[in-house]
Amino acid sequence: MQILNIDDDIDDRDMFCMAIEMIDRRIDCVQVESGELAIKLLANGKYVPEFIFMDINMPRMNGYECVQELINLPTLKSTQIVILSSTFSPRDQIDFGALGLKYLSKTSSLSSLADSIKQLIQR
Known part of the structure; x- marks a missing residue:
């Protein structure tokens, strides 16, 4: 399984990939620091992760x-996009649901983050 994590904060990216490693060391956790870099990585269709976890801010x-941009890429039609944030407004939840996105709250607890990610990727 391949998971892409898009977040401008290196500490959050590192914690995310540590959580992925706790879940299953065989999962490939790729990190990029911006939406622009993610689009460059994904646009040619050579890299197609099963999940994309992306920071809002x-x-x-x-x-x-x-x-x-990502939902218009034909190669990502079966990729689940999950939005990460410290807080979600009710409007965010409606907007994400309308786009078929999942959302996950950021936490400072590595084990809690791993549990939340595990629930999402094992559905």
Whole structure:
């Protein structure tokens, strides 16, 4: 399984990949620091992860803008996009649901993060 993590915060990216490693060391956790880099990585269709976990609050291109680009890539039709954030407004939840996205709250607990990710990827 391949999972892409898009987040401008290196500490959050590292914690995310540590959580993935706790779940299953065979899962390939790829990290990129911006939406622009993610689109470059995914646009040619050579890399197609099963899941994309993306932060909402990023400079230049935020998570919403990145999602709008990613959902138009034909190679990602079966890729589940999960939005990561510290907080979600009720409006965010409606908007994400309308796009078929899942969402996950960030936490400072590695084990809690691993449990939450595990629930999402094992459905």
